[in-house]
Amino acid sequence: DSGVTQTPKHLITATGQRVTLRCSPRSGDLSVYWYQQSLDQGLQFLIQYYNGEERAKGNILERFSAQQFPDLHSELNLSSLELGDSALYFCASSVDSGTYEQYFGPGTRLTVT
């Protein structure tokens, strides 16, 4: 158990809908990262937050957004969902920004039908 929690574990929704994925980092970690894992693209970095502020953006679509709250939990919002958004979404956390040593949650499997 990495100490990073993600909810829900599974999510099935229809095209065009909007969903919110939630992540709680390890106790004491200030930085949260979101990654998408799909069969064709592999593990892709989406976005990073540090202590409530956005720090880095990767291959994140404009339909996707995230935030980190004062209690340091983070939410990833996916809207206007398409079939291609079906993937495993991981959250990871680290002590601070730039340390690279990240601990991953169990992931949320999103299925868009």
Next chain:
Amino acid sequence: AQSVTQPDIHITVSEGASLELRCNYSYGATPYLFWYVQSPGQGLQLLLKYFSGDTLVQGIKGFEAEFKRSQSSFNLRKPSVHWSDAAEYFCAVGALMNYGGSQGNLIFGKGTKLSVKP
């Protein structure tokens, strides 16, 4: 651009045999390197990391990896594989920091799936 290459998509070894998983990286400076393992339906677990110093690093579950700058490689090894080692293994490099050094995301290879024969 930074990248990580894992040349082997799938490897099968017999239980008790030795294992080496290959990883090559492309990076403009001294890299921070990682190996993660993902069991079916699970998240990624950090096996080991290299930041600097001794080029042979020890990790959990009996794994080790050797950083070879001249070959841009960071291969993962285990002397004797157990059936429970069957999983997918990912090599990753820390992304080059932007100005100010506040970025910390990882760039992953495509992964190597390990199967273990009894």
